[in-house]
Amino acid sequence: MPSGGTANVGNLPYELTSFVGRRHEIAEIRRLLSVSRLVTLTGVGGVGKTRLALRVAADSSRAFDDGVWSVGLGELYDPGAVVDTVLSALNLREGPGAPETQLVEYLTPRKLLLVLDNCEHLVGPVANLAETLLRSCPDVRILATSREPFGIGGEAVLRVPPLTLPEARQRSVAGGGLGHYEAMTLFTERAATAVPGFEITESNEGVVAAICRRLDGLPLAIELAAVRLRVMSVEQILHRLTDRFTLLTTGSRGAPSRQQTLLGSIDWSYDLCTWAEREMWGRLTVFAGGFELDAAEGICSGGMTREQVVDVVASLIDKSILLREETGGAARYRMLETLRDYGVERLQETGEFASLLRRHRDWYARLVLRAESDWISSRQLSWTLRLDAEQSNVVAALQFCLTGPLEANAGIRMAGAMYPYWRVRGKPREGMRWLAQLLAVRGDEPGLEQITALYVLSVLSGLHGDADASAIYVQRGSALAAQLGDRTAAALMDDAAGQHALITLDARAACKHFESSLAVFRDDGNVLYMIWSLSGLAAASDAAEDWARSEECQRAMLALTESRGEFMYRGWALWGAGMGAWRRGEYSGAKELVMQGLQLARSVDDRTGGAGCIEVLSWVAVDEGAPRRAATLMGAAEALARAGCSPSILYPRLLVHHARCEEKARGAIGDRAFEAEFGRGLGMRFEEAAGYALDESGPTAAAVGPGSTPLTRRERQVAELVAEGLTNRAIADKLVISQRTAQGHVEHILSKLGFTSRTQIAAWVIEHRQGES
DSSP states (O other): OOOOSOTTOBOOOOOSSOOOOOHHHHHHHHHHHHHOSEEEEEOOTTSOHHHHHHHHHHHTGGGOTTOEEEEEOTTOOOGGGHHHHHHHHTTOOOOSSOHHHHHHHHHTTOOEEEEEEOOGGGHHHHHHHHHHHHHHOTTEEEEEEOSSOOOOTTEEEEEOOOOOOOOTTOOOBTTTBSTTSHHHHHHHHHHHHHSTTOOOOTTTHHHHHHHHHHTTTOHHHHHHHHGGGGTSOHHHHHHHHHHHHHHHHHHOTTSOHHHHHHHHHHHHHHHTSOHHHHHHHHHHTTSSSOBOHHHHHHHHOTTOOHHHHHHHHHHHHHTTSSEEEEETTEEEEEOOHHHHHHHHHHHHHHTOHHHHHHHHHHHHHHHHHHHHHTOSSTTHHHHHHHHHHTHHHHHHHHHHGGGOHHHHHHHHHHHHHTHHHHHHTTOHHHHHHHHHHHHHHHOSOOOHHHHHHHHHHHHHHHHTTOHHHHHHHHHHHHHHHHHHTOHHHHHHHHHHHHHHHHHTTOHHHHHHHHHHHHHHHHHHTOHHHHHHHHHHHHHHHHHTTOHHHHHHHHHHHHHHHHTTTOOHHHHHHHHHHHHHHHHTTOHHHHHHHHHHHHHHHHHTTOHHHHHHHHHHHHHHHHHTTOHHHHHHHHHHHHHHHHTTOOGGGTOTTHHHHHHHHHHHHHHHHOHHHHHHHHHHHHTOOHHHHHHHHTTOSSTTSBOOSTTSOOBOHHHHHHHHHHHTTOOHHHHHHHHTOOHHHHHHHHHHHHHHHTOOSHHHHHHHHHHHHHHHO
16 A cells, blocks of 8 residues: 555544554554455454544555545444445435446545444345455455455455463563553553553552453553543452353353353443433433433433433543534534444333334424525524434434334334435435335324425435436326415425426426415425425526526525525525526626525535536636636536535526536637546545635735634635624625625634634634735
8 A cells, every 4th residue: 555645634533542553453453455456354342343434444544545434334234235334424415316436436446445344244245245345346455344254255364363362370570560461551541541650660560450351452441441540449349250250151151151251241330320320221212323412311310310321421421431522513423333232231120111112203393304494594504414313213213214114104204304404415316215105104194284394305306316206206296286285385396396397397386386386385485395396487487598597596585595605505696696697698706696606505515506606606717718617617516516515406597507608718729638637626625625716825815824624715815804893784785785795704703713703703814814915
């Protein structure tokens, strides 16, 4: 594996604690990766396979030009979703066609390392995928962790052993001690974290060595034991382990010794918990992946007050049963899988398990419904991030809904409410899969939830490129709406029929359907549904060359979203308005509009809207005499389209404009230069492409000081006006933009500079002026 790549490309998590030992294993794994493209780490649970794989991946990052990417499969139980999980980890949106084909096409030209973690319960499908990738993608290597090998050709297997530890009768070497053994080092470091100042001495090293031997050198068990120094001495820890292991050996003679010792360690940790902590430990296993405090309070409190829940959760963190992590400014908690499995067994003994699963489903259904009702607001970004973090729990809740027709009703409501999220995250296949399964369990009994589900299925099928399925769902939904006699249900299916007509290039029919649905939604006052129909009508009118009506819809959509501080659909409206300005030859205005739209798209990671904005900026570049820049932008937009985020799905005529502008750019610089610049854009990731399109990199960027993030030219203008003491309204008037847009610029400036107040911006501007003079 020759060096030469770029470090820190990928998604590897940061290490939260020190990494101990494993020097021999790291060297051997790196050697195996240099001669084999598939290396599988096997071993008992708790031996440290995941941590070792991630350390090797991080150490090897410079050998892979396109990065190292971790794919966690521990919370995945659907064999059919393995490929989608890999696509998601690579930040790819679902595109039309087979997901495996999309993955292979993406990985074939790339040089990267995939870390497939916790594969033991999905060995068959993961092995099949690994074999396909190894045959088709010559520069992809795979590092996997599993309790059993894949058993395919070319696989190199390394069994991860326990940490090294001293023999039972071994004494410390004069002047050297036993600290050079990995198990001893790990215990010492974790113990010093629990009890600052702890160290191995001549008087305690024999006891610590005995503890490590009792725990067979298993990292998880050692870490659990070390934290107990907060409440007892090393001698007491050893005594407890001795008693517990005698009991477990008697009761579980058929289990492997390492499983006995790990179970003994966890069992003993459980005994050291209070009754309330044990009860909460069991209840918290209902969560998949992780959870936030409000979920624990809502689902697991039992008879506890909210304050008591906080106290018990804090105690479980102190005792290393829970891990605390910070995600997007919110504290989240998770349990190691081994501890979760143990807690599930304890919970099942109480008879609470089934009722907890239902409470878990009900709570997350309410969360998703709140997100949908609050989607057209300034909280859209925070809801998107929350649903990102809660994906494992949402999946678990939907899985519970497949257990029977009554449960499926709640699942259909929940899945229907997930539609805006699936849309912004580019996951049509996931939505289609869940809705189809839930409808199959529930049947065709008419109801608004049922019709909403058929609406979403029709739209997602169309976006996924399956026009026939889209038509079938329109027919089914329309028949049920007629049977129900509900005007909102009928309007939803009118909107779905409009979406179907749009993808089948029947623009006139699409306009008719959208006009009909829009009239009903306006009467109902349903802002989200109004925006759906306005967006469709804008695109259909554009395709029908009724540009006045298209721009009217864009303005109406912008008014609805801007006044509420929404992000995604406002970005779409600005993108459409920018196309209109470009069509009229107002290139400066078009550029301003789509750059605002691109900033919004980037803030919520909306890559379809982002691709559309980048595409329009390429047309502007052609008309402003910058064909090389245009070619780069076209390549960047094409990269997003190939990853399942094609803007032509929303605006079919975009392809016509693209062809004309591409021809003009090629004529200006020649095919060879065009292909070179296009290829440069094709290699950009979304964040890089957006930064380039917004002039945030290169000589046109406004520098903001050593090591800081550059502001765009427009943001620099706004910062200067903030320093002059202008309000958002005054800034908007001076720059001829909306007040909401001015506020958005200020928010971006605060975020980029890491500030919290306008005073800090003013001070920064003054300091920057002095630095330039």
